[in-house]
Amino acid sequence: MRMRAGEGVGEFKDRRSAERYGAAYQRALAELWPGPRTAVDLPTSHGTTRVYRVGPTAEEGEAAEAVGGPIVLLPGSGGNALMWHRYVDRLARRHEVIAVDTLGEPGASVQRAPIADGLAGAGWLEELLGALEVTGAHLVGCSYGGWLALHHQLRHPGPRVASLTLVDPAGLGPIGFRFYAWLIGGGLAALAPQALRPGLARLVGNSAILEGELMRLMRASMGYRRALPMATTLTDEQLATLRTPTLVLLGARSALHDAPAVAARLARLVPAVTVELVPGAGHALPPDRPELVLDRILTMAARGPAGRRS
Structure with missing residues (x-):
């Protein structure tokens, strides 16, 4: 892991923090x-x-046998490609899978210039997809990754992306105190002894804390200074221009937003969007409902045209 320096750029606070995280990242990669x-x-x-x-x-x-277009996986805030570890092998049976360490998040990417807003985030993602030389890709974004994917398709529609699958994405409604309380509760629960975590996971509604290796990686990332922009709420005018076939999965009990209100807003504004409210699920949909999320990703990927690398 290389150190980074620069105003508005994600970086580790010192070399020791970077080295500690690098060792934890390599261990998690080998294990998961x-x-x-x-x-x-x-x-x-x-x-x-x-x-x-x-x-x-x-x-x-x-x-x-025929292969569908590539599936590109974007993680949520604070995460990286490893958050999709339980999905990759099964998605890769019929698709090329491209799992991304988002620039500016703790991982193996190296940020050198600021990403100031959704426009800049969309520009980074467009450059990345261009460097990957994919067309007809199926873009999957979780939480903050969903916000980036939306901004990309609003600003760079075209043949690179055939469909979106957004897993409890940010940016579709205001973020209130309940979400920050959920984050703090999950963080404290992740520090509890292993035997107590299943009960705490049910209490706080966050099964991600049961992912032991990822929780160790999260603790190792405490020395990372994240400098990415907040996931601001997209306007009605912005959402109404979305034309890419899109599936939005919402945890019915998500702390991120009022899921029924978000579903109603999307139904009113965006004909290209299908919304599914997942009963009993919260914001941590990938670990909460892995079989359902996997099925929906594959279903969306099967609908679009097969991708071809240039």
Whole structure:
């Protein structure tokens, strides 16, 4: 892990913090993702982005059974490609999977220039998809990653992306005190003894704290200074311009927003969007409902045209 310096740029506070996180990251990668993968570092104007590629390419599929377009996975705030560890192998059976360490989050990417707002975030993602040379991709974003994916499609629609699957995305409604209380409760529960965590996970509504290796990685990231913009709420005018086929999964009990109100807003504004409220689920949908989220990603990926690398 290299140190970074610069105003408005995510960085570790000192070399010791960076080295501690680097060791935890490599351990988590080996533990959670033992299968084959190709790590690629891609330059953009905001820094170098690490992605992991797994599964058949479109060209390989032409010689065997047909393959759908590539699936590009964007994590939530504070996370990286490893948050998708339980999904990758099954998605990669019929698709190339590209899991991203978002620039400016703790991970293996190296930020060198600020990302000031959603416009800049969309620009970074467009550069990344261009460097990956994909078309017809199925873009999957969780929480903050969903906000970035929305901004990208509002500003850079076109053949690069065939569909969106947004997993309890940010930016669709105001974020209130309840979400910050949920974050604090989950953080404190993650520090509790292992035997107490299942009960605490149910109490706070966050099964992510049961992911032991990811929780160790999260604790190691405490020395990272994140400098990405807040996920501000998209306006009605912005959302009404969305034309990309989109599935939005909302935890019915999500602390991020008023899920029924968000669903009603999307139904009123965006004909291209299908909304599914997941009963009993909160904001941590990927660990809460992995089978459902996996099924919905694959369903959306099957609808769009097969992607081809340029």
